[in-house]
Amino acid sequence: MLLTVQNLSKSYGAITILQDVSFVVNAGQHIGLVGPNGVGKSTLLRLLMRQEEPDEGSITYGPSVEVGYLPQTTPDFYGQSIDDLIYESLGSLRRLEERMHALEAEMTVADEQRLAELLEEYSQVTTRFQDQGGYELDHKISTILDGLRLSYLPRDRDVSTLSGGERARVGLAALLLRAPDIVLFDEPTNHLDVTSLEWLESYLAAYHGAALIVSHDRQFLNRAVNAIFELDEYKRTIKTYVGNYDAYVEQKAADRQKWQEDYEQQQEEIKELRKRIKEKGKHIGHSYRPRRDNDKFAVHFFSQRVDKAVSRDIHEAEERLKRIEENPVPKPPELVRVTSYFKSKPMESQEVIRFEGVGKQFDGRLLFRDLTASIGPRARITLVGPNGIGKTTLFKLILGLERPDMGSISVAPGARIGYLPQEPDSLDLKKTVLESYREGQVGFEGELIGKLIGYGLFRLEDMQKQIGQLSIGQRRKLEIARLMATDPNVLLLDEPTNFISLDVLEAFEEAIVSFPGPVLVISHDRWFLQRFGGETWTIAEQRVSRQEAVSVLE
Incomplete structure (x- = not known):
């Protein structure tokens, strides 16, 4: 066993995040960690990394087990170049290599008894060195940088000067180069395009170590994991499912159906037991009809026998009812009903956005040119x-946040553009959920609270929480609620499924698909893209080419 967690609990004030969590991670296990936003997935990873201390319980790693961690928010790595991170990540390999050389030198002068001990250690060290790719290090570096599409970056480039997506991929590359015994990933797919995603899936399939992965990407979970840990929103503990995401969904639905049936069956039994106790109690002493020969002894004898039988039946029913009430089947909680929707009316204009010979440069590099196209109302x-x-950048041109270096963009006068940025970082962390939601809206507080709760994204007790107290996924849900409240009739969505937990995704996807106006999406979520369909605009070789969408899952 690489990792053993026993009876782990963690609270923040009166809010319980984890309660009596226990699990084991073995070599070769690739585990998806799922659950609603804010349930404690990232907290659990921080506890496993000793970045926070549990209130109760223990976390035990096996001897010499190395752990690697990719957080959801990537550090800036100030003052470090890409090469610095690469060589820093290879520290364990360097130490293994040094130990191999030291053992080789010692074996040349060791006696027979000591030689046997050294050979055993040497075998373990070389196996570990080989498993981590030590014998083909240069090839491994190139493979990982190419796979994550980082090979175009100069290796002496300061990491802090990179974009957020580039920093995230450099952090992932450094972690993979370390090849720890256990990797902890918190949303590793957020900044990967489809090609890099497929490469990472193949890389993890051949990875000898264990992995614990928090991810919203259903296709990635299907291909990268062989078990699912679900953090329960109500019990705050973990339930284990064997198999990938599809197997988890199927088993969870079957478990839910069985739970509902057991609950209903027990409720029916409780009802029947109470009815039997009530009815039998009324008939004690009154259930025997006297004999016509007025034999008083016989009357009393048979009456007593009936009373004892009925009393025994009542006692048995009462005992059965007591046992049930001491350990009842709990009522299954109501399923989350997310009603994310847009009330916008269709655009009347037949041309919502028009591009005429549009081109754009960035830092002296031409991104694209000669874009001429029209976007219709659907x-x-x-x-x-x-x-x-x-x-x-193309989104920012449409929004007017940047200007084209060539050509022009026109937007229909009646267009109300709703924009969901890639990162949920536009919120004031000191404001409450309600204060942030009501910005720009007119209405009574109770009305706005009802509207926000009606989406199914937040509960009443969340209204006065500060944004800084929310998880990144919860902030994303608040951005979605704010987007719907603006009543847009045009949508620009940059990675809309990022950070959203799986319980919310399907409802939000349905809201996007059924939106009555034009929708432009940047996404690498293959499951979502299959449903979205439509037309694909590909930016490559300084051009924007257009074609009908094909299934990215084929």
Whole structure:
């Protein structure tokens, strides 16, 4: 066993995050960690990394087990170049290599008894060195940088000067180069394009170590994990499911159905037992009809026998009812009903957005040029291309946040553009959920609270929480609620499924698919893209090419 967690509990004030969590992680296990936003997934990873201390319980790693961690928010790595991070990440390999050389030198002068001990250790060290790719280090570095689409960056580039997506991928590359015994990933797919995603899936399939992965990407979970840990929103503990995400969904639905049936069956039994106790109690002493020969002894004898039988039946029913009430089947909690929807009316204009010979440069580099196109009132467009190619920049041009270096963009006068940025970092962390939601809206507080709760994204007790207290996923849900409240009739969505827990995704996807106006999406979520369909705009080789969408899952 690489990791053993026993009876782990963690609270923040009166809020319980984890309660009596226990599990084991073995070599070769690749585990998906799922649960609603704010349930404690990131907290659990921080506890496993000793970045926070549990209130109760223990975390025990096996001897010499090395752990690596990729947080959801990537550090800035100030003052470090890409090469610095690469060589820093290879520290364990360097130490293994040094130990191998030391053992080799010692074996040349050791006696027979000591030699046997040294050979055993040497075998363990060389095996570990080989498993971590020590014998083909240069090839491994190139493979990982190419796979994560980082090979175009100069290795002496300061990491703090990179974009957020580039920093995240450099952090992931450094972690993979370390090849620890256990890797802890918190949303590793957020900044990966489809090609890099598929590469990472293949890499993890061949990875000998264990992995614990928090991810919203259903296709990634299907291909990268062989078990699911679900953090229960109500019990605050973990339940284990064997298999990938599809197997988890199927088993969870079956468990839920069995739970509901057991609960209903027990409630029916309780009802029947109470009815029997009540009815039998009324008939004690009154259930025997006297004999016509007026034999008083016989009357008393048979009456007593009936009373004893009925009393015994009542006692048995009472004992059965007592045992049930001491350990009842709990009522299954109501399933989350997310009602994310847009009330917008369709656009009347037949041309919502018009591009005429549009081109854009960034830092002296031409991103694209000669874009001439029209976006209609029911358009469905997916922007694809490698990270850093200009997809988000095109959105900013439409929004007027940046100006084109060539050509012009016109937007229909009646267009109300709703924009969901890639990162949920536009919120004031000192404001409450309600204060942030009501910005720009007119209405009574009770009305706005009812509207926000009606989406199914937040509860009444969340209204006065500060944004800084929310998880990144909860902040994303608040951004979605704010987006819907603006009543847009055009949507620009930059990685809309990032950070959202799986219980919310399907409802939000349905809201996007059924939106009555044009929708432009940047996304690498293959499951979502299959549902979204429409037209694909690919940015590559300084051009924007257009074609009908094909299933990215084929």
